[in-house]
Amino acid sequence: MRIGLVGLGKMGANMRTRLRAHDVEVVGFDRNPDVSDVASLDDLVAALPAGQRFVWVMVPAGGPTRDVLAQLATLLAPGDVVIEGGNTHYVEDAERAATFAEHSIGYLDVGVSGGVWGLENGYGLMVGGDAATVERALPIFDALRPEGPRDEGFVHAGAAGAGHYTKMVHNGIEYGLMQAYAEGYELLDAKDIVTDVPGTLKAWSRGTVVRSWLLELLVKALEEDPELADISDWVEDSGEGRWTVDEAIDAAIPLPVISAALFARFSSRQGASPAMKAVAALRHQFGGHDVRPSSPGA
Numbered sequence: 001m002r003i004g005l006v007g008l009g010k011m012g013a014n015m016r017t018r019l020r021a022h023d024v025e026v027v028g029f030d031r032n033p034d035v036s037d038v039a040s041l042d043d044l045v046a047a048l049p050a051g052q053r054f055v056w057v058m059v060p061a062g063g064p065t066r067d068v069l070a071q072l073a074t075l076l077a078p079g080d081v082v083i084e085g086g087n088t089h090y091v092e093d094a095e096r097a098a099t100f101a102e103h104s105i106g107y108l109d110v111g112v113s114g115g116v117w118g119l120e121n122g123y124g125l126m127v128g129g130d131a132a133t134v135e136r137a138l139p140i141f142d143a144l145r146p147e148g149p150r151d152e153g154f155v156h157a158g159a160a161g162a163g164h165y166t167k168m169v170h171n172g173i174e175y176g177l178m179q180a181y182a183e184g185y186e187l188l189d190a191k192d193i194v195t196d197v198p199g200t201l202k203a204w205s206r207g208t209v210v211r212s213w214l215l216e217l218l219v220k221a222l223e224e225d226p227e228l229a230d231i232s233d234w235v236e237d238s239g240e241g242r243w244t245v246d247e248a249i250d251a252a253i254p255l256p257v258i259s260a261a262l263f264a265r266f267s268s269r270q271g272a273s274p275a276m277k278a279v280a281a282l283r284h285q286f287g288g289h290d291v292r293p294s295s296p297g298a
């Protein structure tokens with residue numbers, strides 16, 4: 001089997017390597033000529049058999065993905081299939097699938113988890129789209145997913161959008177889990193009677209109820225930098241957590257843990273908190289309680 005792969009950044013380049021190692025021929029295109037197999041998207045499309053093409057798109061979500069999909073819509077032929085593997089907001093998928101369907105081009109949305117470790121461990125895959133198209137693409141998914149039973153690492157989760165929806169919820173859970181481990185780490189670190197924090201976390205990685213891959217990664221991070229001295233406390237977010245919380249609000253489903261984890265990231269970016277200044281000012285107003293002077297620049 002031979003497929004096209006658009007986007008050869010951190011994720012796409014590793015996926016190309018894994019696909020090739022599993023006997024899937026890959027024609028990769030990236031705007032960076034140093035990593036690209038072909039000079040243009042047109043060349044990628046020309047290198048694949050018309051009507052049987054699979055083109056996996058792995059470029060940043062939002063504008064870059066939309067641009068590539070718009071170009072593919074003009075280049076592909078009936079029978080071809082587009083697989084969109086970025087961290088796209090699921091609300092975009094149904095319309096895209098319908099637009100491609102008007103040209104008899106298949107469209108699958110795929111949530112891809114595993115980060116830079118996916119090359120070695122395989123990628124967790126969550127797929128949305130129609131069953132016949134998913135069936136046709138199974139050899140690609142089988143090459144990318146972890147070794148072992150297909151249903152432990154791959155799911156056809158439902159209709160168009162279900163792949164990105166399930167990845168969104170997965171990422172919301174990821175926010176909550178990371179926050180819980182991080183808070184536990186801080187509490188351990190603050191206690192003088194606990195003299196081996198990294199050792200405690202490492203010990204938890206086998207046998208305990210809270211063992212997990214994220215915990216192993218925290219142990220690894222502390223082995224590399226025991227005080228996390230080289231890492232600032234600023235935490236970005238790429239949108240998945242916000243979409244998860246938006247979705248919960250729409251459905252009136254309480255998500256206290258995931259929301260708190262999202263808001264903790266926002267707090268991480270505030271040098272000084274206007275809200276907490278206001279709380280201190282109010283305590284001072286009604287109770288005459290002491291306030292601390294602000295430090296310069298805060």
Ligand SMILES: O=C(O)[C@H](O)[C@@H](O)[C@H](O)[C@H](O)COP(=O)(O)O
Pocket residue numbers: 087112113114115171174236237238239240241
């Ligand atoms: O499952 C995964 O492999 C990760 O979730 C991956 O997709 C990526 O690292 C996150 O999207 C980062 O998301 P935030 O920037 O929102 O933390």
